[in-house]
Amino acid sequence: MQYLITFLEGIISFISPCMLPMLPIYISYFAGKADKKQNTVIRVIAFVMGFTAIFTLLGVFSGTLGALLKEYQTAVNVVCGAVIVIFGLSYLEVIRIPLFKGMSKKAEVNGIFSAFLFGVIYSVSLTPCVGAFLGSALMMASTSGSALQGAVLLLVYSLGLGVPFIISAILIEKLNTAFSFIKAHYRAVNLISGIFLIIVGIAMATGMLGRLLTIIS
Numbered sequence: 001m002q003y004l005i006t007f008l009e010g011i012i013s014f015i016s017p018c019m020l021p022m023l024p025i026y027i028s029y030f031a032g033k034a035d036k037k038q039n040t041v042i043r044v045i046a047f048v049m050g051f052t053a054i055f056t057l058l059g060v061f062s063g064t065l066g067a068l069l070k071e072y073q074t075a076v077n078v079v080c081g082a083v084i085v086i087f088g089l090s091y092l093e094v095i096r097i098p099l100f101k102g103m104s105k106k107a108e109v110n111g112i113f114s115a116f117l118f119g120v121i122y123s124v125s126l127t128p129c130v131g132a133f134l135g136s137a138l139m140m141a142s143t144s145g146s147a148l149q150g151a152v153l154l155l156v157y158s159l160g161l162g163v164p165f166i167i168s169a170i171l172i173e174k175l176n177t178a179f180s181f182i183k184a185h186y187r188a189v190n191l192i193s194g195i196f197l198i199i200v201g202i203a204m205a206t207g208m209l210g211r212l213l214t215i216i217s
Contacts, residue, residue, distance in 0.1 A: 002140055003156045005200060009133040010160020012193050016133075023168055043115040044169040048162035050119020055134070055154045062141035063150020074207070080139035081205025087132035088197030091190050133157075136197055143204065 089095045137157040141150035202208075 002144075002153065006137045006140060006153050006157040007160040008196075009137050010157040010162070011164060012189075012196070013133045013157075013161050014164040015189060016193075023165075041166065041169045043112060044166055046112045046115035047119040047122070048158070048165055050116040050121075051123035052119075052155065052158035052162060054120055054123035055158045056151050058138060059141045059150040059152070059154025059157075060147045061150070062138045062154075063144050063147040066142035066144055066150065067146060077143055077207060078205045080143050081201045081203070084136045084139055084201030084204060085198050086201075087135055088194045088199075088201060091132055091194035091197060093190075132197060133193075136200060139204070 086095065134157070137154055141153045144150050144153060
């Protein structure tokens with residue numbers, strides 16, 4: 001269940017208002033002067049591997065920290081749940097967190113290694129754009145109480161964010177209508193995203209999420 005939640009958070013991060021409009025530009029960076037779509041897809045995969053490596057390391061750190069605080073698990077759950085609720089309220093614009101306004105960077109990517117490095121750099125510049133959902137995934141990793149589980153949670157989050165990138169690189173010409181529909185309904189997207197985060201945060205703070213995961217497992 002928690003892996004499904006973090007995977008969904010990755011997907012929602014992909015369609016966030018400051019990510020999706022930039023997608024065609026990023027895909028064009030990877031296309032470069034290549035005349036084969038295969039080369040573009042390979043570079044996008046390397047790019048995804050770059051930010052996945054950084055996010056997974058963050059998951060290890062969060063899981064390790066959570067393990068150290070395991071005897072204070074109830075307090076950790078309450079604090080992390082409250083933080084996620086705040087993230088949700090920021091998505092609903094009930095409160096404003098300027099850090100999550102987003103930013104963009106331009107680059108020219110002409111090779112697999114440079115695409116990987118771009119992914120590493122992008123993981124830092126990406127944080128203001130998807131900070132709410134990345135932060136939520138990290139909070140869940142910290143409550144897992146395990147470095148390994150924290151790493152897996154952030155790996156799953158990265159897959160949720162990265163797989164749509166790869167699919168978009170393959171089907172970019174055929175997805176314009178879908179992208180246009182999402183961009184035209186960003187208010188609804190933000191509303192659903194904010195409510196989703198608030199529900200997850202409340203469930204974590206009250207211990208309901210932990211009990212649900214125990215029952216499922």
